[in-house]
Amino acid sequence: MSGSGSGDDAGEPSGKLAELLKLLKMNGNDVAKLTQSQRKEMKDYKFWKTQPVATFDEPISEEGPIDRKKTPDEISSEPFPLLAEFEWCTMDVNDKSQVEDIFVLLNENYVEDRDASFRFKYTREFFNWSLKPPGWKKDWHVGVRVRSTGKLVAFISAIPVNLSVRGNVIKSVEINFLCVHKQLRGKRLAPVLIKEITRRVNKCDIWFALYTSGTVLPSPVSVCRYTHRPLNWNKLLDVGFVQLPPGASKPQMVANYTLPKGPTTKGLRPLKPEDVEQAHSLFEKYQRRFDLVQEFSKEEFSHWFLGGSEQMHATPDTKVIYSYVVENEHGKITDFFSFYSLPFTILNNSVHKELGIGYLFYYASDADLIYNNRFDPKATSALKERLSQLINDACILARNAKMDVFNALTSQDNALFLEKLKFGPGDGFLNFYLFNYRAFPITGGIQDDQDYDVKKRSNVGVVML
Numbered sequence: 001m002s003g004s005g006s007g008d009d010a011g012e013p014s015g016k017l018a019e020l021l022k023l024l025k026m027n028g029n030d031v032a033k034l035t036q037s038q039r040k041e042m043k044d045y046k047f048w049k050t051q052p053v054a055t056f057d058e059p060i061s062e063e064g065p066i067d068r069k070k071t072p073d074e075i076s077s078e079p080f081p082l083l084a085e086f087e088w089c090t091m092d093v094n095d096k097s098q099v100e101d102i103f104v105l106l107n108e109n110y111v112e113d114r115d116a117s118f119r120f121k122y123t124r125e126f127f128n129w130s131l132k133p134p135g136w137k138k139d140w141h142v143g144v145r146v147r148s149t150g151k152l153v154a155f156i157s158a159i160p161v162n163l164s165v166r167g168n169v170i171k172s173v174e175i176n177f178l179c180v181h182k183q184l185r186g187k188r189l190a191p192v193l194i195k196e197i198t199r200r201v202n203k204c205d206i207w208f209a210l211y212t213s214g215t216v217l218p219s220p221v222s223v224c225r226y227t228h229r230p231l232n233w234n235k236l237l238d239v240g241f242v243q244l245p246p247g248a249s250k251p252q253m254v255a256n257y258t259l260p261k262g263p264t265t266k267g268l269r270p271l272k273p274e275d276v277e278q279a280h281s282l283f284e285k286y287q288r289r290f291d292l293v294q295e296f297s298k299e300e301f302s303h304w305f306l307g308g309s310e311q312m313h314a315t316p317d318t319k320v321i322y323s324y325v326v327e328n329e330h331g332k333i334t335d336f337f338s339f340y341s342l343p344f345t346i347l348n349n350s351v352h353k354e355l356g357i358g359y360l361f362y363y364a365s366d367a368d369l370i371y372n373n374r375f376d377p378k379a380t381s382a383l384k385e386r387l388s389q390l391i392n393d394a395c396i397l398a399r400n401a402k403m404d405v406f407n408a409l410t411s412q413d414n415a416l417f418l419e420k421l422k423f424g425p426g427d428g429f430l431n432f433y434l435f436n437y438r439a440f441p442i443t444g445g446i447q448d449d450q451d452y453d454v455k456k457r458s459n460v461g462v463v464m465l
């Protein structure tokens, strides 16, 4: 496992898995860029120092917008100029061949391990879900093509979100899937893409954005750590994703990670359209505890957790989002959790073609809602017990859906159950950024020594894909 030593005595994912997971959402293939120590001096951020973002270690006395208030009329109607050999294109994600262009670009250039043995397996269904939430705009799926051949060589996307930062609601976008073809790296195309999406979003009278990256930029409002829970340890070993720790035997490792055959929570069942009213209301109540949240309308809740009619009739191959509720004997929904699937394709392996990966998404529980303070010891213990049970079931359901590893961040209340449920800390850190909005730091669920912060947990209540 690069960057974390070869010893793997906790049986955590190591080698290729760790490397790939670490590369997720980070810049290029430069693993070192993940570390905080790699942050440059502000003057060396040639692009970012020109943008309305907080600088490192800037003393913040008040939260709020950075730029003066503007109107869309002040924003140019013309796209940013590109070199003559390239042209802008607005991607139509309803068009099969254009979605394919996006996933070929991302699958081949977004994230990969060093020997190119694994790739993210983005699918049409994944993009239908992630790029087309309520209010999505075609204009915000921005590509760059080579003029002479039409080849798609860069992409960036925005989706609309209502963010709430410590109770202040901010009409914003989430930026994701920024990607420049490997052969065009280091040519300052990324800043042009960022400026162009900013222009298009500003034209719609939106001035703020949320984005995440493994890369350290000025200046994170929070940092969370990736964690990984092996579900199919033997397969992870077969494909070189974990190593056998010295002194341990394979059966011991398998036994350590073995989960019950089926979920154990009474009343647990998949989320149905008729649950949206109740589940949404529970979710809203639960989310109030966090400092950074996305406010979901009922329509958005349905989209993100039911995934639309396509997802409701999905086969295991096309299913992206998995959502469950717990209904008690009085018909009340007491808990909710969700996870999504984004597998890797395994290249050059005669036995295994794909690695299933589940990502913990949002959840809510009424376990501690009767307490005013979530950090009250009784509230903590009630929530810890309930979440441990629920997320253990999420792991079981993910394993039954053929996922081989289950990932979670240290965001939300996750620090309460990560260790107990055998999620090993990864090497990867995810930085959260706000564009044009200054905010006090938000806890990310890790201590100074980067261990899980069980005491403070996290106040990050957003999960980005």
Ligand SMILES: CCCCCCCCCCCCCC(=O)SCCNC(=O)CCNC(=O)[C@H](O)C(C)(C)COP(=O)(O)OP(=O)(O)OC[C@H]1O[C@@H](n2cnc3c(N)ncnc32)[C@H](O)[C@@H]1OP(=O)(O)O
Binding pocket: 025, 026, 027, 028, 044, 045, 046, 047, 048, 049, 109, 110, 111, 173, 175, 176, 177, 178, 179, 180, 181, 184, 185, 186, 187, 188, 189, 190, 191, 194, 197, 198, 201, 202, 206, 207, 208, 209, 211, 212, 213, 214, 215, 217, 435
């Ligand atoms: C109101 C609306 C606002 C909307 C916009 C809000 C902001 C959104 C911001 C975007 C959120 C994206 C969220 C995600 O999708 S995070 C996922 C990012 N994608 C990948 O990691 C995929 C693999 N890597 C690549 O495709 C390229 O390496 C990328 C495209 C990342 C950079 O291409 P390249 O390697 O060829 O570099 P360059 O020569 O063109 O440009 C160099 C400049 O770019 C700065 N850079 C490098 N990486 C990132 C990064 N991840 N976020 C922001 N900036 C980044 C870098 O510091 C330098 O600036 P400065 O150091 O000189 O200042």
